[in-house]
Amino acid sequence: MTEAESMIAQEAELVFRLMKLTDIQDILIIEREAFTISWTEEAFRNELTHNHFAKYMV
Numbered sequence: 381m382t383e384a385e386s387m388i389a390q391e392a393e394l395v396f397r398l399m400k401l402t403d404i405q406d407i408l409i410i411e412r413e414a415f416t417i418s419w420t421e422e423a424f425r426n427e428l429t430h431n432h433f434a435k436y437m438v
Contacts, residue, residue, distance in 0.1 A: 407424065408424070
């Protein structure tokens with residue numbers, strides 16, 4: 381890593397928040413690229429609206 385890359389990496393900030401229903405479409409794109417068998421929109425929607433034991437972060 382160059383000095384410039386190191387400085388950029390140090391300045392980068394990650395921000396996490398709870399997943400919202402409006403995030404599902406973007407997450408589905410990542411799911412399809414990352415997994416052979418990916419979750420469906422219905423699965424994500426069900427988790428966000430009915431599974432009160434889980435918290436999904438983006």
